[in-house]
Amino acid sequence: MKLLAGLRFALIAMPTDRAIVRYLESLGAVVQPLPANLAGLEGIDLLIDGVGLPALQVQGWSTEKIAKQFPQLIHVSVSPFGSKPDVAGFKGSELVASATSGTLRLVGDPDRAPVKEAGDACTFHADMVAAMGAMAAWFEKARGGGGQHVDVSIQEVAFNRNVSSILAWQFDRRKLHRAGGAINYGGTAVRCIWSLSDGWCFHSLMTGKFGAPANQALSDWMDECGAENPLQNVDWLQYNRSRLEPHLRQIWESAIEKFFRTRTKQDILTEGRRRGINASVVATPQDVLADPHLQAREFWTSDNGMRMPGHFCRIKPGAPAVPREINRSNRKGPLSGLRVLDFSWALVGSITTKSLGDLGADVIKVESRGRPCLSRIDVQVSASKPGNFDDKPWFAHLNTSKRSLSLDLKHPDAMTVLGPLIDWADVVVENFSPGTMSKLGLDYASLASRNPAIVMVSGSVYGQSGPLAQEWGIDGTGAALSSRTFLTGWPDRDPVIPGAVPYGDVIVPYVMAATVMAGLVAAKSLQQGIHIDASMYEICVQQMRDAIIASQHGEVPERQGNEDRHWFRQAVLPAAGDDKWIAVSIRDEQQWQTLCSLAQGEDIASWTATQPDSEIVSRLQNASIAAAVVQDVAETLADHKLLSRGALVTLPHPLLGEFGHVRTPANFSLSTPAPYRAPGMGEHNREIVTSICGLDTQQLAALEAKGVFR
Secondary structure (H helix, E strand, O other), rough: OOOOOOOOEEEEOOOOHHHHHHHHHHEEEEEEEEOOOHHHHHHOOEEEEOHHHHHHOOOOHHHHHHHHHOOOEEEEEEOOOOOHHOOOOOOOOHHHHHHHHHHHHHOOOOOOOOOOOOOOOHHHHHHHHHHHHHHHHHHHHOOOOOOEEEEEEEHHHHHHOHHHHHHHHHHOOOOOOOOOOEEOOOOEEEEEEEEOOOEEEEEEEOOOHHHHHHHHHHHHHHHHOOOOOOOOOOOOOOOOOOOOOOOHHHHHHHHHHHHOOOOHHHHHHHHHHHOOOOOOOOHHHEEEEOOOHHHHHHOOOEEEEEEEOOOOEEEEEEEEEOOOOOOOOOOOOOOOOOEEEEOOOOHHHHHHHHHHHHOOOOEEEEEEEOOHHHHHHOOHHHHHHOOOOOHHHHHHOOOOOOOOOOOOOOOOOOHHHHHHHHHOOEEEEEOOOOOOOOOOOHHHHHHHHHOOOEEEEEHHHHHHHOOOOOOOOOOHHHHHHHHHHHHOOOOOOOOOOOOOOOOOOHHHHHHHHHHHHHHHHHHHHHHHEEEEEEOOOOOOHOOOOOHHHHHHHOOOOOOOOOOOOOOEEEEEEEEEOOOOEEEEEEOOHHHHHHHHHHHOOOHHHHHHHHOOHHHHHHHHHHOOOOOEEOOHHHHOOOOOHHHOOOEEEEEOOOOOEEEEEEEOOOEEEOOOOOOOOOOOOOOHHHHHHHHHHOOOOHHHHHHHHOOOOO
């Protein structure tokens, strides 16, 4: 289905192969040549620029005239630091945006300079946020609203990924550090990258019931191979990755390392998958091209004999239906009045519905004490305690602007509550393992039989179909299988985790949210419901498009540290002080000579190592060179470029007090969304059941007595 068939858009200062362009085209939108003057914008639905409003003014594109002459035009800006006038002169790049967001500082080996993630990670992420913003504006316009400007800062979007780092600083004044092939969870670093005999794999021991079977499967495999195994007799249901004693973790990881060095990539692909261990191969771009799963899902398109990443989501048409009118509520934002039934957990689904809720939708989160979200149980800061579902600031960040309904979905009387909610909803969001919703009687066909106009979106690591659909996977899996992990790091060392915080987990939600809004508009004209199938693996491969193409041109892509083919020179250089760095992107030979002149003939790294980071950056920026301090979390929280955008929203919390929450990182000219705090488990049971489901207090009490609200 081409949800955006008929939508026409134009570009200013943005390449035609940028991710947002490819996303819109994948849904049927058509890019038009940039007109020579304002009059040529007649007939254009969407204008996208890559520089921000102040730079457009300088280039002769009067944003005031655009808005006045074309009041129905949706104009989206995606730039390094957004369109605020006070950042107009600050030169940016992918590396500089990462440096100023706090992300770059957390990537790489601790004994070397921070290292950039493979490809255009921050820009790709921002493009997906911009797509979400564009579609939110498109949805609002379709309901009778006008055009508007949507502004996205690449720096802010990258900053949004740093929730764990932000929380550690806000609550414990603790700074996370880059850990190479490990990820920081709370107060510990859990190793995830392991050498095989012929490559690498991604593997981590997961907490509690979510990881217990896979952790035991690894222990059993080690035993059967006669390997040293300190994992024997562990009660995996009690294991918590955030609280394992450091000396014990070292013993465990040493034994796991020795075991994996005896295995091959093929062993992981076959025996590892058969046993159900939480491991995936760290794939090369060539491996990605040969993957039968992507072929089975018809992911690739052909361009002059080259395989190119195709869809961002698979769209499945539903039965004929007449969607209801979605009237605005009293909440602010472009999605005011939209009704969302949320079966999300962990990050992908939670961020999807957070985005919808922050932008004005009424979101009801269906959850259970019997299977609580990982973010309700993972203790990351000292203010949180094991066993309390409501004191986790991680959950609070991921679940703003929602109401909570605690419900045992397996209870035979659950449908007494769910049935009316299915009738009520415009959208259903879920990110369980494929097949789970079907077992619960809540798959798309079942929902559509009751509410044919429903737009449902399912997010998973591999998608709802294909040979890997039922396999284990998490955020690190998408990075490993897409070649993101393989291409992040130094050429003389093992790969490192491409991001100290999840990547696929925070990209997929914006693709899901954007496609939901495109689907809602299309459903009205097509008169049918829609099921959207989003795969983290496929979206990560979209981000690695350049490497995939290069590998088909005879190149063998390898890790390049901080170098980038799009820049004449690029590096992270030392500055004066402990673990102080600056990021520099040199456009051409002239800029390189300017830098050499500033260093007065001294070796560049030796010169910068004696200078305060902010002073060097100021001198380079004054010379129109893209440069920035590689900021830590405290520095990002004080960065005026982020503060001026309101990147953190202070919200109250009944157990944790007031603290800053990351917002959905897009500005809309027609309204300023007003997110509200995340709910306690089951906080809104009575309100939802009586006001939406039509049950009285006696019926509510009877269901409570039966254990339905668990």
